Amino acid sequence: MPLEADAPERFPEHFPWTRRHLLGLEDLGKGEILVILDAAETLIESSERRGKKRSNLSGKVVVNLFFEPSTRTRTSFGLAARRLCADVLDFTPSSSSLSKGETFIDTAKNIEAMGIDLMVVRHASSGAPHLLADHLQCGVINAGDGAHEHPTQGLLDIFTIRQRKGRIQGLTVGLVGDIAHSRVARSNIHGLLKLGAKVIVCGPPTLVPRAIMELGVEVSHNLDEIMPRCDVINMLRIQFERQRNGLFPSIQEYARLFGMDASRLANAKSDLLLLAPGPINRGVEITPEVADGPHSAILQQVTNGLAIRMAVLYLLCGQPPQV
Ligand code: CP
Secondary structure, three states: OEEOOOOOOOOOOOOOOOOHHHHHOOOOOHHHHHHHHHHHHHHHHHHHOOOOOOOOOOOOEEEEEEEOOOHHHHHHHHHHHHHHHOOOEEEHHHHHHHEEEOOOOHHHHHHHHHOEEEEEEEEEOOOOOHHHHHHHEHHHHHEEEEOOOHHHHHHHHHHHHHHHHHOOOOOOEEEOOOOOOHHHHHHHHHHHOOOOEEEEEEEHHHOOOHHHHHHHHHHHHHHHHHHOOEEEEEOOOOOOHHHOOOOOHHHHHHHHOEEEEEHOOOOOOOOHHHEEEOOOOOOOOEEEEEEHHOOOHHHHHHHHHHHHHHHHHHHOOOOOOOO
C-alpha cells in the first residue's frame, strides 16, 4: 500500500496537545476542541482517499474494546487507525475470558500487557473508560459510556455543523428526543456551548431530566415551537435498551409529537441542517424521506467521523510526519 506524502505544511504537527486520554468533551477547553476540529480538517482529504496511508501511527497498536454493539464508531476507529498505519486489534467480549469470571480491569490490563498504545472503549456503564484510564498506562478513548458521553460523536457532529454552516458561534442547535439516555446529547451540549452556540433540548418531559438545565441549555417540550428558531437539529435515537417501560404512551404518539417529517420541516428555516448520530429508527425519530432528503447530513456525519477519529488518534499518540 503506498504511503501518502505526509504534506507537513498542512499537517497539524505543531498543534498543541498534552492529553493522553479523550474521555469526554466536558473535560476539554474550547482551544482543545478547536485543535481536534482543525486537525480533522487537515486530515479530511487523507480520510477520504482509499489506498493512501499516512505513517503517523506506524509501530503503534490500537485496540477496540467494545462491550456494546456498534456499526459506525467501531469500524470508523478501525479504519482511521489503519489509514495512519497502526496495528489494530478487535477484542470481542462474548468470546473472551470474561465469561470465566475475569474482571473488566484484569481483562484490560492483560490486553495492555501485549503492548498497546491506545484503547478505544465502549461500555454500558458510565465511567468505565475513566476507570481504565486510572489503571492503565496506555491512552484511553471513550467510544461511548452508558448515558454519559460519546466525545468523538459530539466532535464529528460539531465538525459537520462547522463544515456546512461555516461557524458554531451564534447558531441555535436543537437536540431532539431521548435526552435522558443520550450520551451524544451530553457531548454535543458540552462542545457546542463551549464554542458559543445556543442549545435547546426538546423531548417529552419523561425523557428530558430537569437537571439538564444546569448545563446552560434551554428546555422545550414542543418541537413545533422550536422548529423555526433552529439552524441545526440533531435527532437523537430513542435508547430503548436503556429505558424502563412507560416513558411515553406509544411509539406512534412519540413520532407524532417529536418525529421529524416533511410537514414539520416546512416550518423550519430554509437552510436547516438536519443531523442524526445513527442508528436511526426510520419512521419514529425521522421519516425516510427526510432522513434521505436535502436537509440531511446523516451520511456526511459518518464520513466526517473518519477524519475526526484520525485526528484524535494522531493527537493522542501519533508521530509528526517525517521530512
Ligand atoms: N453513532 C454511533 O455511535 O453509532 P454506533 O453505535 O453504530 O457506533
